[in-house]
Amino acid sequence: MPADSSPHVVLGATGGAGRAVVQELVDRNQPVRAVSRSETPGLPDAVEVVSADCTDAVAARAACKDAAAIYHCMNVPYSQWADLLPVLTENSIAAAAYADAPLIVADNLYMYGPTDGPMTEDTPRTPTGPKGTLRAEMEETFMEAHETGRARVAIGRASDFYGPHAHSSTRELVFEAALDDSTAAWLGSLDAPHTLSYLPDFAWGLVTLGMNEKALGEIWHLPSNDPITGRHFIEMVYHQAGRDPSMRAYGYWALTLAGLFDAQVWEAREVLYQFDAPFVMDTSKFEDAFGQNVTPYETAVRKTLDWHWAQRM
Template identity: 30%
Template structure:
């Protein structure tokens, strides 16, 4: 049985990916600081390790075939991103494991290309973007040297799955039970979203085909490239009522940014909410065939249900799927 270690198994992405690999019949090892795993990863083996402790991480991942990097630092402090990645690379190389890595759109900077493919050149214009480019450069260098195999899947903003902390729950759906939809930018701007169960299923599809892939492979995940108007309409259908439209008060963030690190970090990346963009792939479908894609209405209804928000149409969405 093929084995995979999920780093960051308590996080939103790690949980979704771990669950998908369990369902696909892999032996899953969840790596967390405490070794404890959430209930939705029943069937996985929990191992305690701190990703900033290289020797501990190498030991915790010993014997696995694949390592998934689902570690995510506090959004306002990315000083640990590269050190953690270096330790993950060391663990992969020490154990001969393939690295599965989730990429971001941060690499492309501002202004964003409206259509971003695997061939679109990087142009980082923020600290987070420069860190992500440096990280991917390191992975590519290790692959070119024959020391590490990496499969990178780049995606947009997350929604769905267990957990909180995305624009979907912190912004759009934050006041939905009061009858309000909150747009983070112009309502008619196309924004790239990744429904986590679909993204997780795509990682499984790529892992299943690892023998067909080279030492360094990059794919883009075309999820739901939609406007706030389309997202709002899907939420309205899910909850069975019309929602008022409100806008995120970015001026408040500008005032508070010098005093609040999280607001400063959000403000630096605000361009993502004001510039239209979508991910496209020249390669993914050729490798895995049909790309996992839950219809928008069903995905939104399930994502709201995951947040504990009453939904009127979930049963109908499942029947229609």
């Protein structure tokens, strides 16, 4: 898609994914409009910042006016998924239709449910709980909008995030624990291979979709590093932090107990299967079409630790 003066609009620019997409667009010298309900400090000076609540359809359309492409990076706490994600889905489609701009959707892997091998874009959707079922329904809505000509849509999927601004289990349980020289925690098995997605790599993949017409109408697994066990990942983080690794695993009952005091932890029990057995995302479809741009683990961990250190200053 040719670059012009029309902005690439990032919905949900306050979150980790949204911030990473904003930075990737700036790095590619694209005009950017960052949209969020709340203030979004720390963005590059050249970025146009717009406050809008995209649960309001009119506000969402106004925020996306004249867009070159729209990146749906919005998310909400687990407890609000059922109420708000369908609304954000519908309003982002309507905004893309209004702006006549492609809609690039950031998505996860919940809709697949437990699998016997690496997940591809064709893996059957067999969710085992309400979150996975909702994600499968959202996929159907987005792809139906494309198939009926209502909007032009592509979906980019990733596994668990880590990196600057990431809101994920590794943030407090691994990186912050390493800096505190305390014991890290990992959900499920420490020895099951797991795909992790570094936020800047995810953003590179999502923006690549937004700048290629041939990406539209398809679902894509975005490039990530090779699967890694929780044990190996924690050891890498602690060694780079200059600490001796210390770790423990949280199973279902430990999460249940912790969830009595933390609603997000309670809700996370539904997806514990992702950590109890190998959870591997196949990204060959994207790589065959667009190539690969993946940051080595050592570099990604170092940059993430540096960001965590900076937040303490």
